[in-house]
Amino acid sequence: SQKIEQNSEALNIQEGKTATLTCNYTNYSPAYLQWYRQDPGRGPVFLLLIRENEKEKRKERLKVTFDTTLKQSLFHITASQPADSATYLCARSNTGTASKLTFGTGTRLQVTL
Amino acid sequence: NAGVTQTPKFRVLKTGQSMTLLCAQDMNHEYMYWYRQDPGMGLRLIHYSVGEGTTAKGEVPDGYNVSRLKKQNFLLGLESAAPSQTSVYFCASSYPPGGLAEQYFGPGTRLTVT
Numbered sequence: 084s085q086k087i088e089q090n091s092e093a094l095n096i097q098e099g100k101t102a103t104l105t106c107n108y109t110n111y112s113p114a115y116l117q118w119y120r121q122d123p124g125r126g127p128v129f130l131l132l133i134r135e136n137e138k139e140k141r142k143e144r145l146k147v148t149f150d151t152t153l154k155q156s157l158f159h160i161t162a163s164q165p166a167d168s169a170t171y172l173c174a175r176s177n178t179g180t181a182s183k184l185t186f187g188t189g190t191r192l193q194v195t196l
Numbered sequence: 197n198a199g200v201t202q203t204p205k206f207r208v209l210k211t212g213q214s215m216t217l218l219c220a221q222d223m224n225h226e227y228m229y230w231y232r233q234d235p236g237m238g239l240r241l242i243h244y245s246v247g248e249g250t251t252a253k254g255e256v257p258d259g260y261n262v263s264r265l266k267k268q269n270f271l272l273g274l275e276s277a278a279p280s281q282t283s284v285y286f287c288a289s290s291y292p293p294g295g296l297a298e299q300y301f302g303p304g305t306r307l308t309v310t
Contacts, residue, residue, distance in 0.1 A: 091236070115296065126200075126286050126301030127239070172239070182296050183229070183254070188238040 085110055087175050087187035095193045102163045104190045106156040106173030113175035116156045117184065118147055121170045130171075131158075163194045197222050200302035202287050208308045209277045217272040217305050219287030227290045228270040229254075229299065230262060232283040239286065245270055277309045 086109040119127035133140045146159040170191045174184040200221045230242040241254030245264040261273045288299040
C-alpha cells in the first residue's frame with residue numbers, strides 16, 4: 084500500500100532558525116507530494132505542491148524538495164517565527180481523474196522566542 | 197466566498213443513533229471528499245465524489261454513507277453510530293482532482309459517540 088511517514092515527535096526550534104521537516108514514502112514514487120499546515124481545531128490549509136519531475140519548489144520562506152532516490156521530501160521554513168508553530172502534513176497522490184491524497188500523520192513544529 | 201463550510205461543528209451521539217453531516221462549497225468544485233482524523237492516524241479518506249450524482253469508497257468507508265445530489269453539497273451519514281466513529285470529520289473540495297491540485301478543507305465536525 085502507499086504510505087507516507089512523518090516524524091511524530093514534535094520539532095522545537097528557535098525563532099530565526101530554519102525548520103526542516105521530513106516526509107518519507109514507501110513503494111513506488113508518487114506523482115505529486117503536497118504539504119499542508121494545520122492549526123489546532125481547524126482544517127488543513129494547502130501550502131505547496133511538488134511534482135515527481137521537480138527537485139525543488141519555493142514560496143516566500145517555504146521550500147520543498149523531492150528526492151526520488153531517497154524516497155523523501157523535505158519541507159523547510161527559513162527565518163522561522165512563532166506564528167509558524169503548527170502541525171505540518173505531507174500527502175502523496177498519483178495522476179488520474181480519481182486521484183486522491185494519502186496523508187501522513189503530521190509533524191508538530193513549535194517555534195520559540 | 198465562504199469556501200467550504202460544515203455543519204454541525206460539534207455533536208454528541210449515543211450508540212445506535214443516526215446523523216447526517218453536511219458539507220457545502222461555493223467554489224463550483226467538481227471533486228469533494230470526506231475524511232476522518234484520529235490521533236496518531238492522520239487524515240483518512242472515507243468517501244469521495246468526482247461530480248454531482250457520483251460517489252465512491254475511500255480507505256475507511258464502513259459504517260458511513262454519502263450522497264451528492266447537488267454539486268455544491270456532499271452529505272455524510274452515520275446510520276447506526278458506534279464509539280469507534282468518535283473522531284473529527286473534515287470535508288474538502290478541489291478542482292482538478294484532489295491529487296493534482298490543492299484541496300480546500302472545511303473547519304471540521306467533532307463527533308463523540310458514547
